[in-house]
Amino acid sequence: MSAMLRTVNRVLLGVVGLVLLAVGGAVLAVGLGASPPSWWIHDSRHDVLLSASERTRWRDEGWWWPTVIAVLSLLVLLALWWLAAVLRRHRLGEILVDTGDGAGALLRGRALESVLAGQAGETDGVAQAHVRLTGRRDAPRTRVRLRLEPHVDPATALDELTTRALAQARGSAGLRALPAEVRMKAVKHKAERVS
Template sequence: MTRLRGGVNRSALLCLAAVLLAGGAALASVTAPVRDRLPSTVPRIGADRVWLDQELLGRWRDHGWWPPVVIAALAVGAVLFLCWSLAQLRSGRLRELPLGQPGVTLSATALAAAMTERARAVDGVARAHVRLLGRPRRLRARITLVLGPDASPEAVLDELARGAVAEARAAAAPRTLEADVRLTARRHRARRIH
């Protein structure tokens, strides 16, 4: 996920959370237990407040323009939400990389499988898994390594950077390839003494 889209997602969630929190606080201030505990300086909504009275409803019924406007606004909101959801789904796993000539592509799964095999060949690596994410112009490899009990993380990362990651960057050139490596250690099984 790019920084821009991550920032937009966080901003949208923050705005939604602020609106929901403000609305919940305003509605909670109507109830007697909450209203009695609030300081006198905090604005509150009266318990006898009427949100929609008969006169206001009658005035709204006289205008025939507002139902289509409300329905259109809700439809636009739903379409924008669907577009945003599809953009989130599209940013996931990469399918193929277009190469220099038109119609020639490299399968992203094949490149990920080759990187996985090269990562497994590194001394000290018990298991490896590679996923390619991002867009064709900017790739991100998520590499998960399970290290053996006696493996040195520094040596593994150094060999991985010089081997599998360098080869993948050369294959993906002129695109950039960022590598996100996650290391875990294989646990020893306790030996039982009989």
């Protein structure tokens, strides 16, 4: 399903891009002096997109402005839905676990994320851990953000994360590999006055 949505998204973006490129290129060509075909919306480089009579033609009709507002609102809602769908798909919903019998099982991505974040957060000196799974069901990847206490050595925290949390997750899910992108940031404590 995810591959199909990705394909539809790419095709839709490609079609919209080609239409915008063709229309924009044709308008630019006419504006630079090229002679347009007889069916084109512009007659010459001095022609406007909408004449005064075309712009004011429906203004006095009672249905015109509500229709324009409804269509534009619908386009904005569709664009926001599309954007949300594209951004949401970056998180992996489920992981295909190799059970050894050839059938496999599905593991919820959020469950593995919360287990990984919990294990990483239990590491000494880690104030907060956030994990997100990306990639494909059969080849997941992780993005880990760690907020470290000032006294913690980042190399030690990274070693703990890879040898404990990530290794256990890889082993329990039966994955050959679980690549991780780890970002670390130190927690900044406010200075307190001591009297």
